Amino acid sequence: MKTSYWFFFLILPFFASCNSFRKAIYFDINQDLETKIPSFDNAARIQKNDLLSINVRSLSAEASEVYNAPAVLAGSGSNSIPGGYLVNEDGSIQFPVLGSIVVAGQTKVQVENMIRKSLTDRKLLLDPVVNVRIINFRVTVLGEVKNPTVVTVPAEKINILEAIGFANDLTLFADRSNVLIIREDNGVRKFKVLNLNSREIFESPYFNLKHNDVIYVRPNKARISNDSFARLWLPTAFSALSLTVLLLRNWN
Numbered sequence: 215m216k217t218s219y220w221f222f223f224l225i226l227p228f229f230a231s232c233n234s235f236r237k238a239i240y241f242d243i244n245q246d247l248e249t250k251i252p253s254f255d256n257a258a259r260i261q262k263n264d265l266l267s268i269n270v271r272s273l274s275a276e277a278s279e280v281y282n283a284p285a286v287l288a289g290s291g292s293n294s295i296p297g298g299y300l301v302n303e304d305g306s307i308q309f310p311v312l313g314s315i316v317v318a319g320q321t322k323v324q325v326e327n328m329i330r331k332s333l334t335d336r337k338l339l340l341d342p343v344v345n346v347r348i349i350n351f352r353v354t355v356l357g358e359v360k361n362p363t364v365v366t367v368p369a370e371k372i373n374i375l376e377a378i379g380f381a382n383d384l385t386l387f388a389d390r391s392n393v394l395i396i397r398e399d400n401g402v403r404k405f406k407v408l409n410l411n412s413r414e415i416f417e418s419p420y421f422n423l424k425h426n427d428v429i430y431v432r433p434n435k436a437r438i439s440n441d442s443f444a445r446l447w448l449p450t451a452f453s454a455l456s457l458t459v460l461l462l463r464n465w466n
Contacts, residue, residue, distance in 0.1 A: 240390065240410050254419040257321040258348060258370055261398065261426065262305055265298040265350040266317070268329070272339040281310050281333075298349045311338060319400055322346040353423050355381040357431035358388035373422045374408065374415070377429055384410075389434040395420045396428040 260266065270281035299307040305318025312332050317325050326344040333339045351370045356362050359381035365372065374395070378384060390410040397404045397420070406420045415421055423429075 249413075249416065252417050252419075254422065256371075256419075256422045256424065257323070258351065258425045259400070260301060260317045260320055260322070260325065260348065262301050262303055262318055264301045264318075264348055264425070266301065266307065266325075267298045267345075267347040267349050268309070268325075269345045270329070270333070270339070270342055271345075272333075272342045274340065277339055278342070281339075322348070348425060351425045353377050353426070354428045355431075356428065358385045358433050359383070359431055360385055370425075371422070374420070374429060377423060378431075384431055387433050387436055389432045392432045394430040394432065395423075396430065397424060398426055399424070 268281075270278050272278045299309070301307055301318055304316075306314045306316045309315050309329070312329065315325075315328070320328075325346050329344045329346075330342050333342045333344075348370055351367045352364055353367065353372060354364050355377050359378065361382040363381050365377055365380045374393070384390065391412075393408045393410055395406045395408060397406070406418075408415055408418060408420060
């Protein structure tokens with residue numbers, strides 16, 4: 215019977231640290247609402263080590279074929295690899311016939327226009343159509359989520375809620391008011407804190423994620439308290455309990 219009382223006191227702090235319902239919900243919207251979708255420049259900019267797919271078409275399929283030649287393995291004299299072109303540390307790729315092209319820091323549309331203009335000005339193709347895609351477009355989700363993961367995004371468009379969905383949602387110990395977005399943009403690393411409890415998240419330029427964004431969900435006070443309790447007090451409590459049981463046995 216005495217052991218049951220000890221067990222009750224040991225688990226009591228865990229129940230006392232449960233989150234309130236209000237802190238566990240998203241957006242704090244409890245009525246019908248319509249808001250205007252804000253417009254931001256979310257065009258992905260190509261970065262070093264990106265893997266690009268570049269497809270060229272024109273009126274002459276035969277003339278276009280050389281620009282769509284199968285990529286070779288890196289290390290064999292080209293920076294292309296199966297499926298695409300890897301952006302070098304200097305921000306360039308080696309493209310057939312045109313040679314070295316600097317693409318880092320530019321959007322896909324800018325690179326498409328640049329290649330199209332070069333092919334046209336040099337009279338290599340007539341009315342070429344160029345399509346550029348970032349094959350390794352991805353975001354990373356870490357912290358208090360049920361399944362930390364790296365999400366590959368073929369559509370090259372994803373928002374923070376979709377990314378969290380791929381991680382199987384937040385845990386009950388997630389601090390929804392303190393979600394950190396880490397973003398690299400033109401050589402600058404930016405840190406932005408978002409509050410998922412607030413509807414204002416939909417108006418943030420960080421709501422829609424960009425290539426290589428990292429989402430870090432911080433733990434709430436309950437998680438920190440539980441971890442501290444388990445790490446610092448449980449060993450002491452069990453030692454004290456063991457000593458008490460031993461003394462009682464010797465006393466009897």
